[in-house]
Structure formats: C-alpha cells, structure tokens
Amino acid sequence: MVNAAAERTTQPSPSQIRRWRRYLADEEAEGGIYEALASRSKDPEEARVLAGLAQAEARHAEHWRTLLGEHAKPSPPSPQRALLRFLAKRFGSVFILALAQRAEGNSPYAKDQDATRAMAADELVHEEVVRSLATEGRLRLSGNFRAAVFGANDGLVSNLALVLGIGATGVSSSFVLFSGVAGLLAGALSMGAGEFVSVRSQRELVNAAHPTHATLRAAPDLNLDENELKLVYLARGMSEEAAEHRAAERIGRLSCDCDPSTSLPVGYKEGEKLPDDDEPDTMGSAIGAAFSSFLCFSAGAVVAIVPYLLGLSGLTAIVTAAVLVGIALLVTGGIVGLLSGASPLKRGLRQLAIGLGAAGVTYLVGLLFGTGAA
CATH class of the missing domain: 1.20.1260 (Ferritin)
Incomplete structure (x- = not known):
C-alpha cells in the first residue's frame, strides 16, 4: 500500500x-x-x-x-x-x-x-x-419470515384488488369498506390456517424421513447369517462394503464405531429422547408461521381500506388506496431484497408491478360490470 x-x-x-x-x-x-x-x-x-x-x-x-x-x-x-x-x-x-x-x-x-x-x-x-x-x-428467518412476507403481500394485493374491483362498480363507500373488512378477516383466517397445516405437514414429512436408532435396539436379536441390518445402511445410501462394515459394528463383530450417525450420543441411553439436530430450523413452527401469516395478512389488507376508514370515497379513495399499497409493496420487496443480498429497488419494483398489475385487472373488471349495470 x-x-x-x-x-x-x-x-x-x-x-x-x-x-x-x-x-x-x-x-x-x-x-x-x-x-x-x-x-x-x-x-x-x-x-x-x-x-x-x-x-x-x-x-x-x-x-x-x-x-x-x-x-x-x-x-x-x-x-x-x-x-x-x-x-x-x-x-x-x-x-x-x-x-x-x-x-x-x-x-x-x-x-x-x-x-x-x-x-x-x-x-x-x-x-x-x-x-x-x-x-x-x-x-432461521426463512420459515416464519417467509410466512410473514407472503402474508403481508397477499393481504396488500388481494384486498387492494377486492377494494378496487368493487369500488369501480360505483357502489357506496360503506359497501366497499364492508367488503374490505370481510376480505381482511376471511383472508387472514385462511392464510393462518393454511400456514399452520402447511408447516405442520412439512415437518411431519421431514421427521418421517429422519433415521431412527431402531437398529441399536434390534441388533442383539438379528439373524446374524441373513444380516438384514445391512439393508438399513444400503437404504441410507451407503456402498455395499460400507453397509456391511457398519452392520458388523452394530452387531458387535467389530469394535470400531466409525459412523457416529447411527450411534447414540455420549451420555444417552436406549429409550431416552435424543437431542435435536444442530442444523438451523428453516421451516419455523406451525403456530409461529400461522400467527405471522395471520397478523401480516391483516396488516397488509388493512392498508387498502385506510382511505375508506378516513371517510374518502370514489376515485379519490381508489387512488389513495393504490398509492398506499404501492408504497407498502415497495417496502416489503425492499426488505426481501436486503435480506437476500439483492437490489432492494429491483425487488421493490418487482413487488409493485405484480401487485398493482393484479389489482388493475380487477379494477377493469369492476368498471366493466359497473358500466353494464348502469
């Protein structure tokens, strides 16, 4: 230098x-x-x-x-x-x-x-x-954070689409507000329940695939000539030689314990609850994901009805709702971009384009039905 x-x-x-x-x-x-x-x-x-x-x-x-x-x-x-x-x-x-x-x-x-x-x-x-x-x-964030971001964006986009679509038909502001509140509650409850079932099901599937220590309990009574224990290790992806070697260790023919993945941790006995893996939990808890999704969907959905809560109506309320939701979409997209190491602006603009594009379609449909009704 x-x-x-x-x-x-x-x-x-x-x-x-x-x-x-x-x-x-x-x-x-x-x-x-x-x-x-x-x-x-x-x-x-x-x-x-x-x-x-x-x-x-x-x-x-x-x-x-x-x-x-x-x-x-x-x-x-x-x-x-x-x-x-x-x-x-x-x-x-x-x-x-x-x-x-x-x-x-x-x-x-x-x-x-x-x-x-x-x-x-x-x-x-x-x-x-x-x-x-x-x-x-x-x-560690990816489980519940995924549910939170997904919930917030779904609340922002779905309720804005609902409010714009109904508002474009020319109905009263009170009816639009009621529809927005109903959409908030229905969507939040649906998202929360869906996340709970989704995460719980995923966790159950993952847990069902984890190896157990049944081989330790069964080893003393196995048929040594057939040596079915080898099949366990073959199913786990070991080579023929490695599976035979590991099976010999388990039934006591070899004293070397070269594979800690199939032995009990130090200090634990047969039948005791084994400690959880040290790997980070990328799914999050089912209750945590459901709660995050419920709250974040509600927080996102309420943004679309703020103008109607403030007493605005007509095109003014629709434009204000679109602007507020657009700002929120930019923020949530930017946060995801920051956490992923990507450009916050690009992620925010992507969220904005997707959200306003979806809401714009329902607005046009509302205009069509409103014109037809008139």
Missing part, C-alpha cells in the same frame, strides 16, 4: 482527493461496523472473524490515508455506511450483515486504478465472509 504512494510523483487532482477521502471515510465506517458487530456477537468464533474483517478495513483505510498524505482530512462516510454503523452499534442482527454484504459487493476498487489488486480481491472475499456469517440467521 505504501508503494502505491511512493510511486506517485504528481500531486493528486481535486477529484482524486475527493474520491480518496470518500474511500477513507467508508473504510473507517466499515471497520466500525465490524467492530460493533464483533463486540455484540455471542459466538467467539464469529467475533474473531468480524474482528479480522475490521483489521482488513483498517489496512485499506491506511492505503488511502497514505495516498492522501497532507490531504487526509476527516470526511463523512456515505449515508448507507453511516446508517449501517449506527444500526450495528445498536442492533447487530442478520439485517446488518445483509446490508454489509451488499456494501462489500458494490466495491468500486476493481475499476479504480488507485486501489491495489489485493484490495479489490479483499472486497470480494469480504462479501463471501459476510454472506457466510449471515447464512444461519437467514435460515
């Missing part, structure tokens, strides 16, 4: 100074983000990784500080990184890691000749490191 400054024989231009100062401020802010996350982490290994990222950002900051020389004056970081640093000091969650991942992925160093190739490579690696750190949190 010092070599880059030593090789420069000309004074930096004003535009370079401004750009380097911005880089310096952003690197210092990113270092502060990782330090804040490390201080809040309850996992020592995760904290060590975050501290390593902070040290790398400090090295990058020193590169720009060296290039700037006497021009290395304090400069505010970009609004995004300033917000990230603020949130990291107070929350330290998967949301912050997702935002940090996106910031690392948008590094300009690959196209900036004043940044070293090592720095550009560092930023690519940093994105993967942060992605890995955020993986478990994303998996």
Whole structure:
C-alpha cells in the first residue's frame, strides 16, 4: 500500500482527493461496523472473524490515508455506511450483515486504478465472509419470515384488488369498506390456517424421513447369517462394503464405531429422547408461521381500506388506496431484497408491478360490470 504512494510523483487532482477521502471515510465506517458487530456477537468464533474483517478495513483505510498524505482530512462516510454503523452499534442482527454484504459487493476498487489488486480481491472475499456469517440467521428467518412476507403481500394485493374491483362498480363507500373488512378477516383466517397445516405437514414429512436408532435396539436379536441390518445402511445410501462394515459394528463383530450417525450420543441411553439436530430450523413452527401469516395478512389488507376508514370515497379513495399499497409493496420487496443480498429497488419494483398489475385487472373488471349495470 505504501508503494502505491511512493510511486506517485504528481500531486493528486481535486477529484482524486475527493474520491480518496470518500474511500477513507467508508473504510473507517466499515471497520466500525465490524467492530460493533464483533463486540455484540455471542459466538467467539464469529467475533474473531468480524474482528479480522475490521483489521482488513483498517489496512485499506491506511492505503488511502497514505495516498492522501497532507490531504487526509476527516470526511463523512456515505449515508448507507453511516446508517449501517449506527444500526450495528445498536442492533447487530442478520439485517446488518445483509446490508454489509451488499456494501462489500458494490466495491468500486476493481475499476479504480488507485486501489491495489489485493484490495479489490479483499472486497470480494469480504462479501463471501459476510454472506457466510449471515447464512444461519437467514435460515432461521426463512420459515416464519417467509410466512410473514407472503402474508403481508397477499393481504396488500388481494384486498387492494377486492377494494378496487368493487369500488369501480360505483357502489357506496360503506359497501366497499364492508367488503374490505370481510376480505381482511376471511383472508387472514385462511392464510393462518393454511400456514399452520402447511408447516405442520412439512415437518411431519421431514421427521418421517429422519433415521431412527431402531437398529441399536434390534441388533442383539438379528439373524446374524441373513444380516438384514445391512439393508438399513444400503437404504441410507451407503456402498455395499460400507453397509456391511457398519452392520458388523452394530452387531458387535467389530469394535470400531466409525459412523457416529447411527450411534447414540455420549451420555444417552436406549429409550431416552435424543437431542435435536444442530442444523438451523428453516421451516419455523406451525403456530409461529400461522400467527405471522395471520397478523401480516391483516396488516397488509388493512392498508387498502385506510382511505375508506378516513371517510374518502370514489376515485379519490381508489387512488389513495393504490398509492398506499404501492408504497407498502415497495417496502416489503425492499426488505426481501436486503435480506437476500439483492437490489432492494429491483425487488421493490418487482413487488409493485405484480401487485398493482393484479389489482388493475380487477379494477377493469369492476368498471366493466359497473358500466353494464348502469
């Protein structure tokens, strides 16, 4: 890094100074983000990784500080990184890691000749490191969060479509409001019940496919000549040789216990309840998914009837409902984009286009029926 400054024989231009100062401020802010996350982490290994990222950002900051020389004056970081640093000091969650991942992925160093190739490579690696750190949190969120996002969007789109379709027929505002409330309750109850059944059924199917420890209980009484125990391991995907070896271990012909997946954990006896797997639960609980879906559908559906609750009517109410729902769709789409590391704007616009497109179809149908009735 010092070599880059030593090789420069000309004074930096004003535009370079401004750009380097911005880089310096952003690197210092990113270092502060990782330090804040490390201080809040309850996992020592995760904290060590975050501290390593902070040290790398400090090295990058020193590169720009060296290039700037006497021009290395304090400069505010970009609004995004300033917000990230603020949130990291107070929350330290998967949301912050997702935002940090996106910031690392948008590094300009690959196209900036004043940044070293090592720095550009560092930023690519940093994105993967942060992605890995955020993986478990994303998996834990994916169950109930999926139900919440799906419920909110379904409430926004379905009730807006209902309200616009009925409102376009020219009926009274009170009837539109009643229809919206009825749609809210019917949809929320249906979504909640559907999520409960869906998650419970999925969990039951997954649990039914998990291997059990029945082989340990059956081993003493098995026919040693037929050795049907081998079939268990063949069905689990082992090779012929591996299945025979594992079966021999189970019935006591071999003392080596080379496959911990079919033995009881240390400290547990036959018949005792075994501990749950350490893998993150990506489905969420059936009750949690149902509750999240019910509440989020209701929250989304109520947005469409807010104008009618406020006493608006006619085209004014319809336009206001469409605008409010459009804003909500942008927000929910943006949140999904942030958590997935994608562009929040693109995800938000996608949600907006789908939602308003569906509602627009029902509005046109309402106009058609309203005109026919007149």
